[in-house]
Amino acid sequence: MMRKLVYILPFTILIFFSSNIRSQQIEWGQINSANVIDIIAGQNPDIGTYTSTVQIGDHNSAELFINGRTSLSLSQIGDYNKVFYINSFTDAEVKNTITTQGHNNIIDITGSNSISENMKMNIKGDNTTIFMRNY
Secondary structure: OHHHHHHHHHHHHHHHHHOOOOOOOOOHHHOOOOOHHHHHHOOOOOOOOEEEEEEEOOOOEEEEEOOOOEEEEEEEEOOOOEEEEEOOOOOOOEEEEEEEEOOOOEEEEEOOOOOOOOOEEEEEOOOOEEEEEOO
């Protein structure tokens, strides 16, 4: 047991200190229910692929099949929310933000095009279903 710890501990420390960590740009006390969604949505970096998923509630699920040029920020606040997002069939660069607040919402998005490449979708309410097809 101790021998495994001797090998694992230095490796863990190396990974921790070599990761690129972005600094927090807002004070913790300034975050409230009126601005938390805007803060989460604004976390996408300007370069590279980035996917952020925040789920607050019970029985939320997200199935994401994305390409290497996709930056997606997904937030689900509530219970029984589902997101199905597939854009792996295209090479288009996409920077999207999807936020659901409520219960039993379903969002099903397939494909990407020039209309949806910088889409920001905010769903507030219960029992909403959205099917979006971009070809």
